[in-house]
Amino acid sequence: MTVIKRLTSLCLLLCGLAFSAQSLAQLPEFTGIVKNNSPAVVKIIVESSGASAADGEYAPEEIPEYLRRFFEFRGGQPSTPHPRMGLGSGFIISDDGYIVTNNHVVDGADSVLVRLSDRREFDAEVIGTDPRSDLALIKVDGKGLPTVKLAEGDKLEVGEWVLAIGSPFGLDYSVTAGIVSAMGRSLPTENNENYVPFIQTDVAINPGNSGGPLFNLEGEVVGVNSQIFTRSGGSIGLSFSIPVSVVHNVVDQLRENGHVTRGWLGVTIQDVDRNLAESFGLDRPRGALLVQVGEDTPAAKAGLEEGDVILSFDGKEIGTSGELPHVVGLVSPGTKVPVEIMRDQKRRTLKVEVGGLEAEDSYALNGAAADDQGGKLGVLVGETPPELLQRWGLSGGVQVREVLPGSAAAEAGIQPGDIITLVGNKPVKSLDAFEDAVDGLKSGSSVPVRLMRRGAPLFIGLKLAD
Structure with a gap:
């Protein structure tokens, strides 16, 4: 009996060692x-x-x-x-x-x-x-220096192993590893620009790592470590890297010209929520809603209009508004690309010749009469003061004086001071135009309302009561 127990224990030990060896063999090898x-x-x-x-x-x-x-x-x-x-x-x-x-x-x-x-x-x-x-x-000024290899495209997938080398806190050539936790993260800059679809990883990145490479298991650079999210000043498992597709585009231009020109449309955009998706005839929230189209811009010349929802650009599906600048920015200026939009609840495809925006350029779209009840919306509106129209580059609109509690406007988030410029697909430049647009709305329908709030254009999806 003792012999059987010993043999059993030996078998279990050998099986455990074999399992451990197999598990270790599946772990990535970073030393090379x-x-x-x-x-x-x-x-x-x-x-x-x-x-x-x-x-x-x-x-x-x-x-x-x-x-x-x-x-x-x-x-x-x-x-x-x-x-x-x-x-x-x-x-x-x-x-x-x-x-x-x-x-x-x-x-x-x-x-x-x-x-x-x-x-x-x-x-x-x-x-x-x-x-x-x-x-x-x-x-x-050197010759024969060691080099790294840049990956050809963004082929990373969530869950893939990656490795970073850098000098966190001045500790030279430190190596950390982890996995890709998300792709295409939008992190707008302080100027509200959003041209980089960041790679999110849990690789430990700290001050001093910035500018260092992120490698895949093939030993290719797939990103440049750029940012961390932290409350303490150190890594908490949220690190962001610039993908290699952006690196190729920018570095090639810097090397050849010393500056960068990127694709540009000349629009202001926002996300599509559930109410807006219903009002535009979409099966779900998606795409980039054009809130404002600048005059004499590539978008305007192509026939894009405020209220259009861009569903795909140059063959790439646009899931959220933050994805559009990522795609447009990588298109060479002067290139004509197809753009699929939703307009008046119908899909259309337009051709857009992408413009160029220089690195140093900035571009911003310029953006007491008798009151009207606005009946179905539940707002009190009046004529917009001329100085506001001039300040924000508007040709007309009605200003919200009061939002009635419990109304469709209140539930949609319309606020006093907002200037309404579009109801559904009807421009609103005067009180009469506003009244006509509201009168034509059907009970229980969803309608997009375009407005100007403190100088910023915005679309709001409004659901009317049955």
């Missing part, structure tokens, strides 16, 4: 990726007379004592003004010294120093930057 690519990953040290934009910038007193020895400065804070240092990462894409990093790493820099893993150091020249994508191209 690190050995082959680390020599081409660089540490970037930026010096600026002002406040550096590099995300690895710290004053000595802000750094824990046990970490200070890893940084470029020593000792306490001088009493006199001194240049600030910032730290970031980058990677070499050509053996003659072209290096990709983040724009915010080198923005405002007086000098840029590049350090390789073999401790060689080079002064770098900034070839060009693109704040809209947060990418920059710099160059050092």
Whole structure:
């Protein structure tokens, strides 16, 4: 009996070892990726007379004592003004010294120093930057330098393993790994621009990693580490990288021209909610709703109108409004592409010749008479003061004076002060036009209402009572 027990225990042990070996064999192997690519990953040290934009910038007193020895400065804070240092990462894409990093790493820099893993150091020249994508191209004077390989397209999938190499907190050539947790994340900039469909990962990224490469298991660069979401200043498992398709587009232009021109339509857009989807005849919320179409813009010349919902652009389906700038921005200016829209509850396809927006350009669309009950909507409206029409570039509209409690307008979120310019597909330029548009509405129907709120155009889906 004892022999049987021992044999049973031995079998269980051997089975457990075999299972463990099989499990380990399925785990990704990163050592080859690190050995082959680390020599081409660089540490970037930026010096600026002002406040550096590099995300690895710290004053000595802000750094824990046990970490200070890893940084470029020593000792306490001088009493006199001194240049600030910032730290970031980058990677070499050509053996003659072209290096990709983040724009915010080198923005405002007086000098840029590049350090390789073999401790060689080079002064770098900034070839060009693109704040809209947060990418920059710099160059050092070298030959035969180690390089990385950029992946050809965005073939990443959620759940795929990825690896980052960089210098978080100045700790040179640190390696972290994780998985892709989401694709195509829209993170509008402070100027409300949204040209990058970010890769979201749970790879540990911290200040100093910015500008470093994100690798797939083939050892190819699939992204540039750019942002983290944090409440503490360190990684909490939400990191965002610029996808390689954007990198190819921007870097090629910076290398050839020193600046970036991206596709542009000249529209203001918003998401389609459930009420709006019903009112436009869509089976579900999707697409990008055109709230405003600028005069003499590529969109206007192609016949796009306010109230159109763009369902696909250049053959790519548009699920949310945030996806449209990602697609348009990668189209070369002057290219004619098909655009599928929903207008008057019917699908149509138009041809649009995409315009160009330079990196340094900004473009914004300009945006007491007797009251009227607005019956079915439940709003009190009046003529809009001429100075407001002029300020916001409107040719007409009625201003909401009061929203009746419990009304369709109240439930839709219409507010006093809003200027209504469109009800359904009927322009509203006067009280009479507003009254005619409202009178023509059917009970129980859903209707899109376009309005101007504090200078910003907006569509609201309004559901009428039965």
